[in-house]
Amino acid sequence: MSSVGTTPVVATAMGAATGDAMASATRITPGNALRPEDIAGKVAAGSVVVPQDVASYALRLGDDALILAQRLGWWVSRAPELEEDIALSNIALDLLGHARSFLSYAGGAWGKTEDDLAYFRGEDEFCSAHLVEQPNGDFARTIARQLVVSTFQHLLYNRLVDSQDATLAAISAKALKEVDYHQDHAYQWVLRLALGTQESRRRMVNGLDLTWPYIAELFDDDELIDRLEGIAVRPSSLRVAYDCRITQILAEAELDVQEVPRAAGGGRSGRHSEYLGHILAEMQVLAREHPGATW
Amino acid sequence: MATQDSDHHAVANADGDETAAAGQAYFDKIIAADSRIEPPDWMPDGYRKTLIRQISQHAHSEVIGMQPEGNWIGRAPSLKRKAILMAKVQDEAGHGLYLYSAAETLGIPRDVLNDQLIAGKARYSSIFNYPARSWADMGAIGWLVDGAAICNQVPLCRASFGPYGRAMVRVCKEESFHQRQGFEILLELANGTPAQKQMAQDAVDGLYAPALMMFGPPDSDSAHSSQSMAWNIKRFSNDELRQRFVGMIVEQVKVLGLTLPDDDIRFNEETGKWEYGELDWDEFNEVLAGRGPCNAQRLTRRREAHENGAWVREAATAYAAEKAKREQVA
Ligand SMILES: [Fe+2]
């Protein structure tokens, strides 16, 4: 009879994360004005001009979202509970939407579509951070990665809505609402796993330990960021708020923040972990078998 | 004491009989009026059992059905298709949830049903025991499998058991999106490169007969049909629904510019019905008996997901219990 005990709990964690979890995912929400297609349309019509640097920045944001969506998609039909199949695929779907918008916009600088960029770039042309490439591991490791990414993205989009670049601001405004749910989903699960059973606590600690080395890269500034003052958000400027939020959550979960040496990084300039090649191999295989085809 | 006891018993029995008789009369009246039975109402055991079997099989089908399509989420050939497919599979998980909830109103908890599924003791739609080898299968599954599901389920929106009928209303709305996205995938492929068109035709060829068999065995061999119809659960026979479905897809396949792998399809002017070629019911029974191409794979995945998730569900339960305890103390 464990469902009597677990269902409401899991459903609560999930419900918080997805709003109306019962809403059809294939129905188009009215008022969701900013779709990737709209951005692609404006870019193609030349009504929006995309400067190179802005495109490079949009590509970073898009690649982070795309690779994480690709990772999370694996959970569909493998989650601990049906409610989590829905929650994780819902998060993946949101991230994929963000990726499509950012890539459609970035492509405007080079005459490329979102699909040209997703399917026909090589590994060294991707600029995602190493964190999003890391394996799903068990549910706790996925949740640890979600906690970090959603916290980071929430802070980022919350500032990017004030960007001087109207398209980046608009994409961020839509993404912000969704990432807010992602953050709550991760938070709810960190509490449950950390304070649930000995086994879940052990796994949560392990998941976080595997995640910590990849955090520093998210907050690295570089020359591109220097050139985009007022348009991009300086990653290092988010660090204090990030630490503050994470420390709060971990304290509530009775966990410590570990000081660990940072992993190499380099994702923003195309130097990736070994994992990305495999992710792209899967993602790109069919599109590349049929170059020039439409789907 | 003994007499008192047995007297007591006899009284209780008479009471029970009276309640049952009144219940049966109410039930019969509701069915005759084509109204709805609700969970607290008295219902015959057979009615309850039939509904539990049907609703749980349907729920299991939604859940297992996530796998063949989940197989292509990672490789979807455009980001738009990836998003639509992800959303569709997510909908199917939602369908599973509403249906398990409908079954729970009949007094059977979801984890009991899930245990039956992973123990290989429950059935789900055989169609999901076929492999989804190519991207075009995503099109053919949407068009044919969701399409057949719609034909089956639209009449179920009027099923006499309230929670089932209401779940079906919601499910059917989404299924029509699913069919349309499948049709669009095939249409795009059929108008694409020669390799894409071939992929589409192969997928239709492979799924046509299994989709027709989704309506269940021919009326002559259908064990549960007539009673279900008397109870207003089922409204049309398996063969009637199958004929209707053939009539639908025979028109749609022309728009696709593809063909159905059946030379015997024709409209019989006299009966006003669509006829189709002989179906291989031996194969159907083999798959149903667990010897289809993917039965073992599908069940293994479901079992592994459930077992690997046990510690997560335990953590959620322990956390809730601890929280409730703390709140009580406070
Ligand atoms: Fe469904």
Ligand SMILES: [Fe+2]
């Ligand atoms: Fe469906």
